[in-house]
Every structure is written in C-alpha cells, then in structure tokens.
Amino acid sequence: MSGTITYREAVRAAIQEAMQNDERVFLMGEDVGRYGGSYAVSKGLLEQFGGERIIDTPLSESGFTGAGIGAALNGMRPIVEIMTVNFSLLALDQIVNTAATMRYMSGGQFNVPLVIRMATGGGNQLGSQHSHSMEGWYAHVPGLKILTPATVQDAYDMLHLALKDPDPVLIFEHALLYNSKGELDKQAVPIAIGKASVHRQGKDISIITYGISLFKSLEAAEILSKEGIEAEVIDLRSLRPLDDETIMASVSKTHRVLIVDEGWKSGSVSAEIMARINEQAFYELDAPMQRVCSIEVPFPYARHLEQAALPQVDKIVTAAQKLMEEL
C-alpha cells in the first residue's frame, strides 16, 4: 500500500477514503465539483460521489463556511474547501466568532467537528490578493487547531486526523506543494495532531519550520552540512497546538535556533516560537534566535520581486552561518 504519489493525490485519496467509510463526510466549496477544484484536488470525486456529497457552492465564503459549522453541529463531518487563504477572510467571522467559540460558550454542550482546508502561500506570482500565508493568524485563536502538512504522508494523514477530531480543524495546503511527490504509506500510524517531526537530526543548530519552508530548510541543511554545520530540521506540522516538547528538546541539544516561516515577519508564528523558547529554554541559548520570514509587503506580481519577498535557501544558509558565528 505504499508508493510515490503527488501531494494533490494524497489529499484526494484521503477525502475519497473518508467519504467511503463515513457517510457523514462530505466536501463543499467553490468549484470542488464540476470544475474539479481550483487546484484540481477533488477532480473525479463528483463523478464518484455525486452532487449531494461533492457540493459546488456559489461564491459565498461566509455562507458556506457557516453552513459547514451548522452541518457539523448537526451530526455531519463536513470538509469545507476555501480556495485561497486570502478569501478566507470573508469567512473569518464564522470561523473565529462561531466555530471557535461554540463549545465554550455553550458550556460544553455543542462541539463543531468541522474541517476547513485551504491553499496558502506565495510563489505563483498571484499578487497582493492571493498569496499570503495567514495560518499563523489562525493559530492565535483558542478553539481552533491549525495543521500545515508539508509532506505527502501528512497531506494524507492530517485529513484523516482532522476528520476524527471533535473540534474545528483548519488545514493549510501550500499551493506550490500540490505537484510535489513523495512516499505515501497508508498503513502507517499517523503522527498525532500537535506533534512535530524531526526531519533531519543535527547537533549544531535547530531550524524550526513548517509547510513548504521545510523543503527549503532541508536543502539549506545539506549545504550547511558541506561546511560542517549539522542542522536539525523540525517540521512543526501543527501550529496550534505547538509541540513545545520537541522544540525545547532540540534547543537543549543545539543551543542555536533559526526559524523559517513564509508568513510576514512581524507577528508571525516565528515570533511565538521565539517567545516560547525564551520562556522555556532561555538558558540553553548560545546566541540570539534568528528568523527568515517573508518581507512585509503585499506580494508583488513580478517574479524577481516576489522571490525576493519569500524565504529562500540562500537566505536560510546565510542566517544559519551568521548564527553559528555568534559566540
């Protein structure tokens, strides 16, 4: 049952299996049916499951996301697809003010087993209204869980985990990852929500990252290795909850920290990780922590500008080198 497939196929397979195994699961969103999904994730599912379970919605982000909450409250296990994180702002009221609060403000009477998937990130030259990485924002909100699958295995596993979770789970799929390929073992026991993965062991510096930046970080680690710097590369996997344990264990080993995150720098996930390391492992640090984030601009269209705005392998390498130079 293991083999090499694309990230897109992994998400699709997970949706497909979940729908086969549980009649409560359905997929809803703009163009998930006849069009096949704006990133072609759900291609073929309409033919397999019909329009009652693969629901093309009108352009009404707040309406259909809220409908997902309602359906979840009423016994279903909806998967809501929002095309791109920027559009999710139209549904934010429903997500933050209702989905995240329902259980709490009802004194535990109602829970919202809703899964929301959306594409995130830049690099496709889509400009200022389609390219941002706002998953860190969502990670601020109690009541939500935030997942960021980077690998094909996680793209598959996390959808299943999210569907089993009784609370609202948001999954952020980086748009540039859909075509990436990797191994999928469907029998593997999935790593639980809230657990980070150490993708590369190292003793000199911890590179903490998630999503597409994992691959840039791994590439940087190989370059650094040639210079004798052994980086440990951690994929956070989940931004809420964060896996403090894995982070601190790595910091206690390497004593140097670099965080790589495609969000805008100020107020990003990287800031929260720095804050926690400062709180929980301050005396382990041999040097100030560093971060490579996106430059704080609405993303530009022109390729050279957009690339300059994004975290890149060379920036990671340089930041790591500088960090190693500190006494």
Added chain:
Amino acid sequence: MSGTITYREAVRAAIQEAMQNDERVFLMGEDVGRYGGSYAVSKGLLEQFGGERIIDTPLSESGFTGAGIGAALNGMRPIVEIMTVNFSLLALDQIVNTAATMRYMSGGQFNVPLVIRMATGGGNQLGSQHSHSMEGWYAHVPGLKILTPATVQDAYDMLHLALKDPDPVLIFEHALLYNSKGELDKQAVPIAIGKASVHRQGKDISIITYGISLFKSLEAAEILSKEGIEAEVIDLRSLRPLDDETIMASVSKTHRVLIVDEGWKSGSVSAEIMARINEQAFYELDAPMQRVCSIEVPFPYARHLEQAALPQVDKIVTAAQKLMEEL
C-alpha cells in the same frame, strides 16, 4: 486649553475639531448618529454636523468599511467606526485585502487615507463574541498602522494624527477606558505615530504594555516600588510600527522584561516584542522575558471567570517578582 475630561470626550472633541477644520472628514458607522454611538462617543455630533457627515449605516460592516476605503480613494478623510473588534472580522477582507494593498499593488498610484476606530477588549462581561483584543492581529499586516491610545491625551492626539496620515490607520479604543478621566492639553505637540512613551522611569525591570494594561502595569509598578523594585513602564502606543528604539533602550537599562498585553497569549503582540528583543538586545537580558496575557479562552460571561482570564495587577506583580528572582 488644558483640563480633565473623559477618554470618550477626548475622542469626541478630536472628531469634532477635525470635522470643523476639514470638510473632507466625516464619520460613518452603525448608530453613530441618532443613537449617539454604541459607546456614546459621537453623541451630539449628528445635531452639530447633520446626517450627511455623521452617517448612520445599516448593519453592513464589510459594505461600509469598503465604502470608507472608496471614499478615501476619492479624496475624503473618512472615519469609520466599527462597534467592537469582533465585528470587524466581517470587514477584514476589505481592510486586509484592499485597504492595506491598494497603494502597493497600484505601484504607488493610490493611497487610502482612511481611519477606522473600534472598541476592543474585555472586562464588561460581554462573553465570547464581544470581548477580544485583536489589535495584535492587525499589527501583522503590512500597509496598515495600528494605534492603541491608552491616555486621554492620546485618545485625542491619535485621532488627529491618524487623519493626517495618508495610509489606513486603525485605532483601538479599549471599551473600559471610555469613562476614564485624564488631562488633555490641546496645544501639546502630539507624539508621532510609531513612538512609544515611557510613563514611569525605572532601573530594575521594563514593563512593556499598551492600552488598558498600561494602567494595570502602573499600579503594579507602585506596588513593586514599595518592595524596592523600580519598574520602567512603557506604553507602546503604536503596534505597527513598533518603536524598537525605545524598547531596546529600556532593555539595555533594566535587563529584564515583562510584557503585559490583553490579547490571547499565543501569537500575541507580546510574542513579537519578545522576538525583537531577542533579535536586537539578546545580550542585554539577565533573565528570560516574561509575559502576562489573556488566558486562551473565548471570553466567559461570569465575572469571576472573565476576571481570571484577564491580565491583572496581582499577576503582573507576581510575574515581575519572579523575574527579579532570576539570577
């Protein structure tokens, strides 16, 4: 021209003067006119300026905020009032995807001189859909400026500063501050956007805060002072841009940092400040930085629970004491 007035009156006076001096300024929002404003800020202004400039809007947060952007693009200086930060999520698409990006994506051709004011914060037992402090979220977004007046003087000054700014400025007024009283000197030269204020000099620890937490921090500082701990208390005033200079100067003096912030802890403003101090003044720190934030819950109604969720003077004192105990 100086005297003691309420925060509410200070905001009102600033709106009033701006409207008298500049025909392009107008106020628009739900119930700003006949009702007098949900927090009574605009009481009397309808009578003075008429319904063409004090515009009661229907319940359409996205619509009227977007209309504010449009009016700003077309030469006006609108002040949009959103009743409560939670409702601003309905307008977030307009604020983040349009107001913040317009100048950039048009290559500098259009700017958006829009002021958005809203009430923020908890403590009024308003529950899970009315009580949060999301200004930190907005501070993540390039293209926006984020102000958090704590004092009566700033409530007045910042409105004027915001109206003079060519870019979108959001002003967060803590709902519990409207009745607070303070000195207002209308002739005083306002402290610029992006500058923090040192409200209390101290040599032992820096308490960095903003909004209503300033007063809790000052109270805590007095208690600490009796124990011989002299805290420096900094009011950030502006969350974007942040005044790194003032922060680092204080850290270099005290070498200990406590941040007090009513936002939910994870991913809050406090995290960003910790990140920057780590980056810019790491070697100045004698101990790990600490923060007192809101507990990560959708706010509960019951008073004892809500109070337990909020930063409080005793929590600040205890955190500061612990921080001083570190070697």
Added chain:
Amino acid sequence: MQIDINQASSYYRQMLLIRRFEEKCMELYSHELIRGFLHLYIGEEAIAVGVMDAAGAEDAVIATYREHGHALARGIPAKAVMAELLGKAEGCSRGRGGSMHIFDAKRRFYGGLAIVAGGLPLAVGMALADRMMKRDRVTICFFGEGAVAEGEFHESLNLAALWRLPILFVCENNGYAMGTALERSESEQNIAKKASAYNISASQVDGMDVFAVAASAKEAIAQIKENSAPVFIECLTYRFRAHSMFDAELYRDKAEVEKWKQKDPLTLLKNQLETAASGSQLDEDALEKEVASVIGEAVAFAKNGTLEEVADLEKFVYSEEVQQ
C-alpha cells in the same frame, strides 16, 4: 374566530412568564446581579410563543442575543436561564454564556448568538445535514430586521433557496436595529418582499398576535415539508423597552412607543378571547401566581447556584476526548 381556551391560556401563561421573567431581569440588573448586555424581548413575546408552538421537539432552533423569550418558550426551565444570567455553574451554559448565549442541547436550542446575522449560515448547514441524512426536521432561525442588511442574510437565503432546504426563517421586525429605523437601513422596507427575490415563499404577519403567528408558522412548516423548500415569515412587532440596558432611546419618540403598547400581545390575547364566540375568560390571577412562583423559584435557584471553579476556566475550549 373560534378560540380554544386551553390553547389561549397556554399561550398567555408562556407570554406572561417571559414578560415577568424579563421584568425580574431588569430588577436584578439594577441590583448588579446580572451584568453585560441584557436585551429584553418585552412586547415581542407572541412571536417566540407562536412559533415554538408550531415547532416539533426534533426541530432545531437558532436565535439571537435577544433570546430569553425563545429559550423559555422552547421549554428551557426558567431556573436554568436565570442561573445563566447570574453567571452560575447551574446555568444552561454553565455561566460561560450569559444573556446573549443561552444554549440547550436537549431541546435543540443552538443559541443565543450575538453576531447579527451570524446564525443564518448555521441554519443553512443544519438543514443541509438533515436533508443529507433524510431526517424529517426543520431548522427555525430567528433574527431581527437589522440582520437583513448583512451579507450573511443574502448568502444564506440564496443557499437555502438554491438547495431547497427545510428552514423556517423568522424575521422579527421591530422597526429598529439599536437606534437605526428600518427606513434608514433598507432601500426596500418590505422584508418579505426582499425574501421573494430569492424565490422564497414569504409573508408578513402581525407579530403581536400569537394566534396569527402560530397559524402562519404551522402553515409554513407544513409547506416546508411539502415542497422541501424554505419559507420566510416577517413578524411585525415592536420592542417596548430600550435596545439594551445602555440606551437613552434618543431615536424614537414616546408617542410611537405608546402607540405600539396599545397592541401589547398579552392584552390583545385577552381581548381576542373576550370577543371570541366562546366568551370564556382567562384566570389571570391564577396565571400571575403560577408565573410568579416559577420566577421566584428560578431566582432562588440562581442565587443559590455555585460559581464554576476558576480552575475550570479553560474547560470546554476543546473537547476532552478525541475519538479515534
């Protein structure tokens, strides 16, 4: 008109309970036992009572922050609501919700939601779930006329009609959204007419007349089931009190309020009964006593209630168990 005296007494008792319950709330608010926002339903009782009479136990109800009346009419015990208003652990939302967030899973009462129009998308999803699971249920969604201007209203009505979902939309048109009169919020002020623009069958009903509301709701629910399509009713009503406890009511004049008070739903019901063929009369004293005793017990229960442990502050942010 033929009026059944038992039906009439039952309506009257329920409306009276809501009325007296809320009058008590005002008192407790002035004693600072209730805090936060408190939105009274006084004047509008006929709507909740009439609609709930049409609702089955298996149907779902979604209301707003002005929902004491809906909660009581739905059968949530007065003591559970009162304890909630006093922030007690015995409250129906364990003190976490307060006046704006009444919930009751057993009675399928889904709030108590305080974002204007925020409940409408939920109704769409609830009804969608029922249809997918082939359950013969209706979702009843209450909201004020102020909600009509919000985008969520539009998106939800379209989805409901497009997907032919079993939803009863009940617009409580009391003429004002806080201080904003309908004519200052809508270019088209006939709300039922707006609903028709989505091809939803819609009508206006006198919201002060509990019989009219109940009849219209019953017909609507039958129609929803028959046509598998949503129905919209606009109930014309008025709130006799301020929007909340912080409202100087600068935006409407006393004469208008007085005019509407002439149409008090409780008085109207009494008059209807008197002029009805039956000629029977309500035993008002007995009903007042019964209601007073329910409320007395509710207040005592609430006052004697306990405070949730502060240690449990974070309880219910997430579910405890993740089923595998």
Added chain:
Amino acid sequence: MQIDINQASSYYRQMLLIRRFEEKCMELYSHELIRGFLHLYIGEEAIAVGVMDAAGAEDAVIATYREHGHALARGIPAKAVMAELLGKAEGCSRGRGGSMHIFDAKRRFYGGLAIVAGGLPLAVGMALADRMMKRDRVTICFFGEGAVAEGEFHESLNLAALWRLPILFVCENNGYAMGTALERSESEQNIAKKASAYNISASQVDGMDVFAVAASAKEAIAQIKENSAPVFIECLTYRFRAHSMFDAELYRDKAEVEKWKQKDPLTLLKNQLETAASGSQLDEDALEKEVASVIGEAVAFAKNGTLEEVADLEKFVYSEEVQQ
C-alpha cells in the same frame, strides 16, 4: 438601425485591439513571459467598449481581475498594460500588480481587483465622496454574475440605493463563475430582477451588441444624474476561452461554446453594419494592421522594459510622506 460608420469603426478597432491583445497574451503566457493568473475577456469585448463610450473622463471605473478589456477601452496604453503583464517597472502598476491588478490614476481606473465582489463597496464609497463634494461624476463598477452571491453585492446594492448614490453597476453575466453555472449559484437567475429588490432601476442588455450596451449605458448614466440614484445593467455575454490558463473546461460542452461563438461581438458588429441602411463597410485589413502595430509596439516596449530594483521591494507599502 442607423449606424454611424465612424462610431462603428471606432468600436470595432477597440474590440479588435482587446481581442488581438489577449490572443498575444496567450502566446506570451505559453512562452512563460506572462505568469500568474491570466483571465481573458475574449467574447465579452462589447461590454467594456460600449460602457466606456458612455463614461466621461471624470467618471471613475472599478473592474475585476478580468480587466484587460476595460483597461484598454478606458484608454490605458496597450504598452503600459503589456509591460505590467511582463512584470516590468514601466507597467501601469510598476510590475507589482500583474494581470489582475491594472491601475491608472490619470484615467481614474481603480483596478484590477481580484477579490470577487470586493470592488462593490469601493464603488459605494467613491460615489458617496462625489455626492458629498457635489461633484457631477459617476462611478462605474464592473463585476461578474458570480459576484452576485457574495454578501458584499447585497450590502453594496442596498447602500447605493438607500443613499441614492451615482453608481452604474455593470454585471457581466457570462453564465459561469469558473466552473459554476448560474443555475447552480443563484436561486433567482434573473440578476436584473435581483437588483430590483433593492429598488434599483435595472435592465438586461445583449452584451454581445456594442451598440446596445453603449445605448443602455448612456441612458443609465443620464438616469443616474437625473434621479440621483444608482442604475444596474446586466449584460448577457459569454467567455469564449477558459476561465484562466488552468482550466480544462470540464463544466461546459463544446456545443454551447460554439453556439455562443456565433454571436461573436466583432462579427455581430460587422453584420450590423452590413445590414444597416448606410451599407458602409469596415476596412478590416486596415484596422487589423493598425491593431497589430499597436500590439507589436506594446510587446516590444514591454520586452525592453526594465525590472524594478529589488532594493525597492518595500516601496509603496506606505506613503513616503506624512503631510502634517
């Protein structure tokens, strides 16, 4: 019908320019000189050209991500648009905007906005500003029929009608929002009828007929000024190409596309001229040549353009000077 040959040639030349410009875009896209999303207007040219003919220089225009046609019809030089598509500093948005974000302050062209329905609230504000400042201007706001389901559509139409603002709403109904056909997105599929529910004067027009569009837009603008109230026109049209460059067009069949291609606005205009009383003919060859040369120059200009300095990446996030 009497047709003025000069008018007809002018329309034809503009529509041809848009058509050939976009065909060139496809070519450049396949050569990877244009990237990102590229939404072609081919088939819909009559709308932009007809409406812009009615617009005055002082009026404002707000469009969507499918706005090359509007930009060109508004008079933004083809070379400035092409340079933008190639991400060059000489582009009308200095390469920061790309295909979806064409802007031109001088021609009051406010985008180039890529959040569906996001431009409608802006139009409300622009028109509000004009009314407050007593300027005799109209704001013209284009959007697709897909935008109609969004809450912003509803909020904006209501505000525009309620406040009687000088806005011309132009709905380009091409039958599909990406792969979603109108009948799967709206419970009421007559969009003009939906607009009437806000008491906005609304009508449908053949969006393939540039004369019809221009006439209707001119009448609308006169009406807006006369009544100080918004007007809504729904233009029935079709996109001949895919939604964007990543679209397998699984959702519609070839026959439907072919049927609509029979109504090609360019062909229609030619036919109208031929059957018109005047009997005059277009000099197609000359027009093709003229257009080809404009496009050739535009491509050369764009290719020769420079790249914005990376050092200037953060320029324009904020205004440089804060006036005091």
